[in-house]
Amino acid sequence: MKVGIVIFPSKKLQDLANSYRKRYDPHYSLIPPHLTLKSAFESSEEELGKISTELERISKKYGPFPLKTTKISSFYPVNNVIFFKVEPVAELEGLFDDLHSSFFGNPPEYTFVPHITIGQNLSNSEHADVYSQLRLLKIEHEETIDRFHLLYQLDNGVWNVYETFLLGK
């Protein structure tokens, strides 16, 4: 099955992200708003236990940290993905590095740009239209992140949580 590792921000920030995702993100109904720490990879039900043990170890290394977002940005022209840009902090980068270590077998496919997607799979003209409006918005949000989640994907495409890992505990 497919598994992935994400941070779910507060309900408040999820509700705000969903107000955009509803219109601009076809994954709206498959997963709540999230910051991806490790994108989907294959695992068996048996391997989940080992992954869980490793994530438990990693979660103890980092304390809670601030998640701050001040603007909406885009990966265009690489991807027509629009997102809340999240300011990088040492804990986020440490988590990302640890989740792409040799234990997990696969080095990252790209540089880590922490973000919460609010729009994707847009055509070039849709993207231009939507982004030209959203980029003008001021987002001023800061909160504390104290956990991350290991997810798995059901056959219908919906992601569910296998386990929560509390930072520093």
Next chain:
Amino acid sequence: MKVGIVIFPSKKLQDLANSYRKRYDPHYSLIPPHLTLKSAFESSEEELGKISTELERISKKYGPFPLKTTKISSFYPVNNVIFFKVEPVAELEGLFDDLHSSFFGNPPEYTFVPHITIGQNLSNSEHADVYSQLRLLKIEHEETIDRFHLLYQLDNGVWNVYETFLLGK
């Protein structure tokens, strides 16, 4: 915000339940298949911490236990709800009782009938039609449950996981 406490069974049983829920359960897109331990109640973001501490305490009292389902049943005529009937075991009943203790303030509204809903909000004639077919199916499934989840509801109605609690740990 609204919170609730559920058990998510294995991916395999969730996929099976979803094959029915897709057609018969309007909550299909709001929450994956689950066994409700405590239905939705109001909580503040601050109270979540206290609830989490209490759930941590309760989760240590019980070890992993078997979840066994052998048939599809219905709450008709009380409710037009069709479900996988889950055989009651001491751990499930203990969890239910502890989650309806004075700490949580509200005694249960009904006797605990452990189940995984696969159809609801059906008209009387739909219910009669669907249930007359489903009740003939043999479901033979057994697995081990080793965790439960504290959920909260987003503004769009979707439930997300706040925290996982591992039984006996």
